[in-house]
Amino acid sequence: MPKTNLIDPRHLYHPNEFPEQTQDTPALQQAMQPKPDCGETSYVGHERLKDRNVLITGGDSGIGRAVAIAFAREGANIAFHYLPDEAPDAEEVKDLIEAEGRKAVLLPADFRDADAPQDIVAAAIDALGSLDTLVLNAGQQIQHQEIADLPMQQVHDTFMVNVEAMFAIVQAALPHLEPGSTITTTTSIQAFSPSPHLLDYAASKAAIANYTLALAQKLTPEGIRVNGVAPGPIWTPLQLDHGQPEDKIPTFGQDALIGRAGMPVELAPVYVLLASNEASYISGQIYGVIGGAPINP
Ligand code: NAD
Numbered sequence: 001m002p003k004t005n006l007i008d009p010r011h012l013y014h015p016n017e018f019p020e021q022t023q024d025t026p027a028l029q030q031a032m033q034p035k036p037d038c039g040e041t042s043y044v045g046h047e048r049l050k051d052r053n054v055l056i057t058g059g060d061s062g063i064g065r066a067v068a069i070a071f072a073r074e075g076a077n078i079a080f081h082y083l084p085d086e087a088p089d090a091e092e093v094k095d096l097i098e099a100e101g102r103k104a105v106l107l108p109a110d111f112r113d114a115d116a117p118q119d120i121v122a123a124a125i126d127a128l129g130s131l132d133t134l135v136l137n138a139g140q141q142i143q144h145q146e147i148a149d150l151p152m153q154q155v156h157d158t159f160m161v162n163v164e165a166m167f168a169i170v171q172a173a174l175p176h177l178e179p180g181s182t183i184t185t186t187t188s189i190q191a192f193s194p195s196p197h198l199l200d201y202a203a204s205k206a207a208i209a210n211y212t213l214a215l216a217q218k219l220t221p222e223g224i225r226v227n228g229v230a231p232g233p234i235w236t237p238l239q240l241d242h243g244q245p246e247d248k249i250p251t252f253g254q255d256a257l258i259g260r261a262g263m264p265v266e267l268a269p270v271y272v273l274l275a276s277n278e279a280s281y282i283s284g285q286i287y288g289v290i291g292g293a294p295i296n297p
């Protein structure tokens with residue numbers, strides 16, 4: 001008889017092919033088939049982040065939304081940023097946070113605007129009173145099969161949204177972070193095993209991984225822990241808005257060793273751990289959530 005308390009990870013969530021689908025910006029989670037699982041009905045909190053004041057970037061959908069839901073259920077107040085056009089997804093996250101009796105602060109901003117990162121930090125502190133936990137997760141990914149088709153404006157934007165915003169947010173938030181605060185970045189398996197159709201994206205994710213390790217060397221001696229999470233293939237709107245070639249969507253993630261794409265909720269426990277006081281000796285690390293492959297083959 002198989003043990004009933006064991007869950008086979010290969011058969012969870014959506015192990016089959018996804019329906020063919022694409023979106024243009026704004027890519028909304030609401031419009032996806034199936035909808036990503038961000039823990040809306042399943043994540044159970046244990047007060048591990050009680051009364052923390054958190055800023056999450058890209059919290060409307062995907063991984064950032066799973067972090068927002070989990071952190072609220074762990075007792076935190078959440079200021080979350082999102083691309084303004086993604087407000088319909090953000091409103092759902094607001095309701096989910098408030099259903100936990102926690103504060104939700106909505107911060108729409110486009111990081112292609114150079115002032116946006118500083119503005120959202122100021123607005124988060126203004127609304128929450130203080131800040132102690134950063135989850136830097138917003139990002140854009142736009143694939144091109146041919147180098148000649150990659151616009152330089154896209155290269156510029158990818159680095160502005162994925163990398164430069166991170167520098168600016170940390171710089172603005174740092175004077176407000178007391179010892180015990182945490183910073184968690186979202187890098188990618190692409191930082192370590194880059195794909196040729198994601199040249200600018202993969203390079204930006206490598207920059208984030210490198211930045212995370214250097215920042216940890218600077219801030220760990222000051223009592224601020226810094227870590228990164230490197231997801232593998234996760235079912236989110238990012239993939240549908242030109243993130244992958246259209247014909248690759250149905251089998252997205254099936255080449256992971258587990259045999260399927262991950263769902264955002266499967267990332268949440270790692271972000272919770274890294275932000276929690278239980279992780280007091282964990283800093284300067286990159287955690288892979290990749291479905292079985294080594295992070296650095
Ligand atoms: P997502 O589309 O749900 O989240 C990305 C968010 O970034 C968007 O919701 C949006 O709010 C924000 N964003 C996009 N363009 C922006 C801009 N110009 N200015 C400001 N914000 C902007 O997708 P996701 O997969 O949850 O992505 C979250 C993070 O995870 C990203 O950094 C992504 O690179 C990383 N990641 C995702 C995967 C995956 O397979 N989904 C794998 C590795 C890493």
Ligand code: MG
Nearest residue numbers: 060061086237
């Ligand atoms: Mg979104």
